[in-house]
Structure formats: C-alpha cells, structure tokens
Amino acid sequence: QKTEKMDGIVQGYDAPHANLFPLSNYSFNLKSPRIEKDKSVTERFERMKRMYDEQGRLNSVDGVLIMHQHNHPHVLLLRIGTTFYKLPGGRLKPGEDDISGLKRKLNNKLAPEGQELDWEIGDLMCNYWRPHFDATQLPYVPPHVTKPKECRKIFFVHMPESAEIFVPRNLNLIAVPIFELFENSRCYGPLIASIPLLLGRYNFNYIP
Amino acid sequence: QKTEKMDGIVQGYDAPHANLFPLSNYSFNLKSPRIEKDKSVTERFERMKRMYDEQGRLNSVDGVLIMHQHNHPHVLLLRIGTTFYKLPGGRLKPGEDDISGLKRKLNNKLAPEGQELDWEIGDLMCNYWRPHFDATQLPYVPPHVTKPKECRKIFFVHMPESAEIFVPRNLNLIAVPIFELFENSRCYGPLIASIPLLLGRYNFNYIP
Ligand SMILES: [Zn+2]
Ligand SMILES: [Zn+2]
Ligand SMILES: [Zn+2]
Ligand SMILES: [Zn+2]
Numbered sequence: 001q002k003t004e005k006m007d008g009i010v011q012g013y014d015a016p017h018a019n020l021f022p023l024s025n026y027s028f029n030l031k032s033p034r035i036e037k038d039k040s041v042t043e044r045f046e047r048m049k050r051m052y053d054e055q056g057r058l059n060s061v062d063g064v065l066i067m068h069q070h071n072h073p074h075v076l077l078l079r080i081g082t083t084f085y086k087l088p089g090g091r092l093k094p095g096e097d098d099i100s101g102l103k104r105k106l107n108n109k110l111a112p113e114g115q116e117l118d119w120e121i122g123d124l125m126c127n128y129w130r131p132h133f134d135a136t137q138l139p140y141v142p143p144h145v146t147k148p149k150e151c152r153k154i155f156f157v158h159m160p161e162s163a164e165i166f167v168p169r170n171l172n173l174i175a176v177p178i179f180e181l182f183e184n185s186r187c188y189g190p191l192i193a194s195i196p197l198l199l200g201r202y203n204f205n206y207i208p
Numbered sequence: 209q210k211t212e213k214m215d216g217i218v219q220g221y222d223a224p225h226a227n228l229f230p231l232s233n234y235s236f237n238l239k240s241p242r243i244e245k246d247k248s249v250t251e252r253f254e255r256m257k258r259m260y261d262e263q264g265r266l267n268s269v270d271g272v273l274i275m276h277q278h279n280h281p282h283v284l285l286l287r288i289g290t291t292f293y294k295l296p297g298g299r300l301k302p303g304e305d306d307i308s309g310l311k312r313k314l315n316n317k318l319a320p321e322g323q324e325l326d327w328e329i330g331d332l333m334c335n336y337w338r339p340h341f342d343a344t345q346l347p348y349v350p351p352h353v354t355k356p357k358e359c360r361k362i363f364f365v366h367m368p369e370s371a372e373i374f375v376p377r378n379l380n381l382i383a384v385p386i387f388e389l390f391e392n393s394r395c396y397g398p399l400i401a402s403i404p405l406l407l408g409r410y411n412f413n414y415i416p
Binding site: 072073196 | 223278279280281331332333334335336346347348350351385386387390391398402404405406407408409
C-alpha cells in the first residue's frame with residue numbers, strides 16, 4: 001500500500017506489479033482456422049440484436065497479454081485480413097462467468113488444439129459499454145442510455161513464463177509495442193489505442 | 209475478488225468501488241488568490257530545468273475528485289483564465305511522499321484558509337512521464353528515454369460526504385461531466401481527456 005523505491009523508480013500507492021517475460025520465451029505455431037460467424041458488419045449487428053432480444057444484455061471479455069522486447073511492453077493482437085485488429089477474447093455464453101469465459105476464449109484462440117494454457121487472469125482494466133447496436137463503445141454509460149446493449153470487460157492477463165502458442169491459420173498474431181498503439185485509433189481502433197493509458201498505473205518487472 | 213451482482217450490473221473482478229455524493233452536498237466559496245509561479249510557458253520549462261539540475265527527476269501528483277449530478281460522474285477541474293484547465297495537485301517538495309504532498313496541494317487549492325479537509329487518497333490511476341523539458345507527457349517511458357524529467361501521478365481521491373470548499377479567487381472550480389471530457393483533448397488537453405478511460409474500471413455508487 002505504501003510508496004516504496006525499486007530500481008530507482010518510485011513505486012505507486014496501490015500500483016499493481018506485473019512480471020513481463022521476453023517475447024522469445026514464446027513459440028508461435030498454426031492450428032486449424034476459426035470460422036468468422038458474420039460475413040459483414042451489418043450481419044454482425046443484426047445477429048447482436050437477435051441475441052439481445054433473446055438473452056438481454058450481451059457480455060464480452062477481452063484479454064490484454066503482454067511481453068517485453070527492446071525493454072518495452074508489447075501487447076498481443078490478432079489481425080484479421082490486413083487492417084482489422086482485435087484483442088483475444090469474445091462473447092460470454094448466457095450465465096457464463098467472466099473468468100471461465102475469458103479462459104475458454106484464450107484457449108480457443110491461443111492454446112494447442114484441444115488443450116489449455118495456464119492463464120492467470122488479473123485486474124479488470126476497463127468496462128466498455130455499447131449503447132446501441134452499432135460500433136460505438138464507451139468507457140461509461142451515457143446519461144440518456146438506460147439499457148446498454150453490451151458490456152465488454154478488458155482484463156489484464158498474466159502470461160505464463162513460457163508457452164507454445166497455437167494460432168488459427170486464418171488469423172495473424174502480432175506483438176505491438178505500446179508506443180505504437182498510443183493515440184493511434186486510426187490504425188487500431190479506439191479500444192486498442194486506449195490500452196497504453198490503461199496500463200499506465202502498472203509497474204512492470206522485465207524478467208530477462 | 210469474485211464476480212457479484214449489484215443493482216442488475218455485473219460487477220468486475222477486482223473492480224474498485226467508490227461512493228459518489230451529489231454536487232449539491234458541497235458549497236463553493238472564495239479565498240485569497242494563489243500567485244502563479246511562471247509568467248510564461250518558456251519560463252515554466254526553464255524553471256523546471258533548473259529544478260531538475262538541482263534535485264534530479266521532478267515528481268508531481270494530481271487528484272481526480274468526483275461527484276455526481278444528473279446520474280453521471282462529474283470531475284472537479286480548476287480553470288485558469290478562459291481556456292486552460294488543470295486537475296488540483298502540483299509538484300512535490302524534494303523527499304515529500306505522494307500522499308502527504310497531494311493532501312497539502314488539495315488543501316492549498318480547495319480547503320478553507322489555514323484549514324485541512326478530510327481527503328481520502330485512493331488508487332493510483334496513471335503515471336504520466338515527461339521525457340523532455342516540454343509539454344509532452346506520456347503514460348509510459350519511451351524506449352529511447354533513460355532519464356525522464358518528471359513523473360506525474362494521477363490519484364483517485366474519495367471526496368468527503370460533504371464539504372465547504374474554498375477556491376483561490378484567481379481560479380475557477382468547475383464540475384465537468386465525464387462524457388464532455390471523453391476524447392476531448394482539444395478543449396481539456398490529453399491528460400484530462402484521458403480521465404474517463406482511467407475511470408472505466410470503477411463501479412460508482414451514487415449516494416442520494
Ligand atoms: Zn519492438
Ligand atoms: Zn446514444
Ligand atoms: Zn451535468
Ligand atoms: Zn523523445
């Protein structure tokens with residue numbers, strides 16, 4: 001709880017610590033593709049509306065997975081095609097809890113086929129709310145919105161020290177330095193571009 | 209630590225809770241002016257450089273003080289002149305700890321003359337780093353920077369349930385809704401515009 005000094009950097013009051021391992025501790029392999037459920041953006045919001053009408057508010061979870069390279073934190077992103085980026089994660093099943101759902105989604109996207117990796121889910125970093133059936137997601141519920149359509153929770157995920165990662169062959173997994181993401185919603189969208197800010201309270205420990 | 213339900217909203221894993229009181233619980237009064245130390249932006253960075261040469265890295269602390277109005281969180285900002293906004297806070301004295309320094313600064317700007325208010329300092333929300341003697345502040349240390357010139361820590365401050373606030377008469381204290389700050393660096397600067405994101409993990413309890 002109290003301030004302390006470590007490596008010449010004054011540590012914060014309640015600042016979470018996290019160990020980051022080098023990118024070279026992980027191997028990246030391919031597995032069978034994961035078929036996208038929606039063929040277009042319109043189809044995506046139509047399906048979202050049907051699910052909402054059946055189940056009520058939708059809940060999604062995303063994971064921020066970090067490693068270090070060149071003494072700087074890098075975030076794992078999935079690239080679909082050449083220009084669309086997303087965090088590993090996805091929508092919860094009705095009644096599923098955040099933590100089991102996020103582990104299921106991370107294994108589906110990143111674990112060897114039919115296996116599980118040892119993910120340790122950390123702090124909730126942000127709640128993003130979707131007020132309407134469209135692309136806008138906000139870190140608060142606007143005053144005029146009484147029934148947001150979706151809540152997306154962004155969790156810090158502590159990586160295992162090393163791992164063999166398996167990525168569906170229709171996706172690309174890339175590690176992007178946080179200085180490249182910062183204020184870069186044009187390339188990465190506003191949610192991913194906000195990650196460097198949301199990481200600003202962490203004290204990272206770069207394990208060699 | 210576990211997920212729980214409250215008021216129909218699914219609460220987060222490790223999401224901090226905070227009580228917000230209505231804006232009308234606080235009274236706003238005037239006190240003697242606080243003289244600005246620098247006459248110009250140039251003078252400001254020159255003085256910063258002199259202090260750095262004497263003391264080493266500078267440390268600043270800012271407080272995010274929140275109340276509710278119209279069922280939405282509002283952040284207290286100090287306005288200097290008509291267009292410059294800042295959070296209450298300021299630079300620490302050499303060796304001063306974050307928490308005492310922030311309380312001293314909050315009392316200087318917001319307490320009755322010669323008195324102290326009952327501030328409860330909460331979580332560190334973000335570290336902002338100043339790589340050079342200029343206006344740029346970032347939520348991370350860029351890879352090429354070995355000696356950042358200043359670290360500014362943004363703390364959540366739990367307001368007392370009610371208070372008589374006294375503001376120096378050369379400053380204006382305003383309560384701005386977070387939807388107005390979001391993505392609005394043009395009006396408020398990038399640091400204040402980032403506050404809605406940094407608050408996105410909190411569960412606020414609006415006390416009537
Ligand atoms: Zn790199
Ligand atoms: Zn709307
Ligand atoms: Zn208002
Ligand atoms: Zn630089």
